[in-house]
Amino acid sequence: MSIVPESERPNPYSAYGAHGSVLVLNSGSSSLKYQLVNPVGGEAIAAGTIERIGEAGDAKGIVTHTYGGNRTRREADVPDHGEALRIALGLFDEIGPRLSDAGIYAVGHRVVHGGAEFSGPVVVDDDVVDRIESLVPLAPLHNPANVQGIRVARELLGDVPHVAVFDTAFFQALPAEAYTYAIDREVAAAHDVRRYGFHGTSHQYVAGKVARVLGRRVQDLHTIVLHLGNGASASAVKGGVPIDTSMGLTPLEGLVMGTRSGDVDPAVVFHLARNAGMDIDELDTLLNKRSGVLGLSGVNDFRELRRLIDDGDEDAALAFDVYVHRLKKYVGAYAALLGRVDVVAFTAGVGENDAAVRAAVCEGLEGLGIAVDPERNAARGGERIVSPDWTSTLVMVVPTMEELAIARQCVEAVEHLSPASAVTSG
Ligand code: ADP
Numbered sequence: 032m033s034i035v036p037e038s039e040r041p042n043p044y045s046a047y048g049a050h051g052s053v054l055v056l057n058s059g060s061s062s063l064k065y066q067l068v069n070p071v072g073g074e075a076i077a078a079g080t081i082e083r084i085g086e087a088g089d090a091k092g093i094v095t096h097t098y099g100g101n102r103t104r105r106e107a108d109v110p111d112h113g114e115a116l117r118i119a120l121g122l123f124d125e126i127g128p129r130l131s132d133a134g135i136y137a138v139g140h141r142v143v144h145g146g147a148e149f150s151g152p153v154v155v156d157d158d159v160v161d162r163i164e165s166l167v168p169l170a171p172l173h174n175p176a177n178v179q180g181i182r183v184a185r186e187l188l189g190d191v192p193h194v195a196v197f198d199t200a201f202f203q204a205l206p207a208e209a210y211t212y213a214i215d216r217e218v219a220a221a222h223d224v225r226r227y228g229f230h231g232t233s234h235q236y237v238a239g240k241v242a243r244v245l246g247r248r249v250q251d252l253h254t255i256v257l258h259l260g261n262g263a264s265a266s267a268v269k270g271g272v273p274i275d276t277s278m279g280l281t282p283l284e285g286l287v288m289g290t291r292s293g294d295v296d297p298a299v300v301f302h303l304a305r306n307a308g309m310d311i312d313e314l315d316t317l318l319n320k321r322s323g324v325l326g327l328s329g330v331n332d333f334r335e336l337r338r339l340i341d342d343g344d345e346d347a348a349l350a351f352d353v354y355v356h357r358l359k360k361y362v363g364a365y366a367a368l369l370g371r372v373d374v375v376a377f378t379a380g381v382g383e384n385d386a387a388v389r390a391a392v393c394e395g396l397e398g399l400g401i402a403v404d405p406e407r408n409a410a411r412g413g414e415r416i417v418s419p420d421w422t423s424t425l426v427m428v429v430p431t432m433e434e435l436a437i438a439r440q441c442v443e444a445v446e447h448l449s450p451a452s453a454v455t456s457g
Pocket residue numbers: 259260261262289331332333334379380381384385
């Protein structure tokens with residue numbers, strides 16, 4: 032298999048031709064990221080971030096807006112998400128492009144948790160907002176900001192459809208044996224305890240993109256996707272359908288991440304509660320914010336980790352080894368579940384940029400038909416094959432484009448689905 036040149040790939044999205052651009056909003060607890068995207072060509076027309084929303088004291092928010100190759104950065108008072116969006120809309124007017132000229136077709140909202148209710152993108156109405164809010168107990172750190180972002184955006188941009196795109200939606204197709212935790216079934220059912228999986232937009236996009244760039248049908252491919260950003264997750268995708276993923280009830284399970292532990296014995300929690308006197312919030316912070324690569328080495332950015340390793344720092348070297356060891360275990364496990372692996376696809380900040388991580392994960396997996404070619408692996412660029420010609424499995428780097436994937440799902444939702452048909456019975 033080889034890469035089909037871009038100019039020879041059919042563009043299945045050209046039917047979207049008449050639809051203008053989509054404004055994609057990603058509301059975090061203290062940030063708003065936005066991107067104006069052309070869902071057909073895929074280019075980001077403009078993008079920006081507003082950080083430090085609602086910080087106490089004299090701290091100002093940091094605002095950046097990029098358009099036409101120029102990046103503007105300034106400080107502003109940003110008490111809440113409403114003001115953040117007002118500032119963003121003001122920047123479109125002031126710096127460009129004017130949204131009236133860009134012809135906004137829809138606003139797409141990235142929502143972290145869709146529970147078992149949402150298995151696809153959904154056009155937002157009041158009922159959908161209420162349902163997303165009802166899922167706050169499952170995602171107390173994320174869904175409140177998502178709900179606030181949607182409410183404010185519907186007020187300020189009332190004349191276009193709004194679409195919610197869920198990080199969990201792709202993984203609603205997991206089989207029961209993959210999403211069921213082996214705990215008392217009545218307790219699990221009463222409290223919605225199961226695997227949901229996250230980064231679904233990225234896993235779905237990358238699995239589809241792999242097929243497209245290889246000129247194959249996604250139905251014919253068995254793919255392991257490794258989304259390695261600050262948060263990190265793996266998935267096994269068989270014929271376009273996920274059969275397992277590493278994140279669980281929350282994004283804490285699975286791989287070692289920038290600041291999250293990933294898999295630990297759940298009894299670590301009981302042990303620390305009983306013996307270290309830590310309460311639930313302290314344990315939550317420990318495993319989500321003070322663990323992972325940061326907890327082991329003191330840094331969470333892989334560029335800094337590399338510098339420490341090169342300087343002979345033993346903690347950093349161990350953090351790298353623990354990170355890679357966990358990844359290898361997931362690759363092996365997913366190879367067993369898939370039976371045959373056609374492609375291992377690396378994506379997101381670490382997966383796309385860190386050749387040493389890719390090489391270390393694939394080292395010694397020749398028996399599984401997985402290897403990287405040092406020269407190909409060291410090269411930079413867009414989607415590419417980094418394995419040697421003799422392997423049965425392709426190792427690829429496929430840049431993820433979550434905003435574009437969200438924009439395309441918006442168009443699909445507005446064109447084809449009513450909110451009710453995208454909501455499963457749960
Ligand atoms: P997220 O969306 O989860 O915040 P990203 O996918 O943007 O994360 O990935 C961010 C991470 O990618 C950084 O924390 C850093 O560890 C890693 N990263 C980014 N650029 C590079 C690079 N050139 N080399 C190695 N790692 C990189």
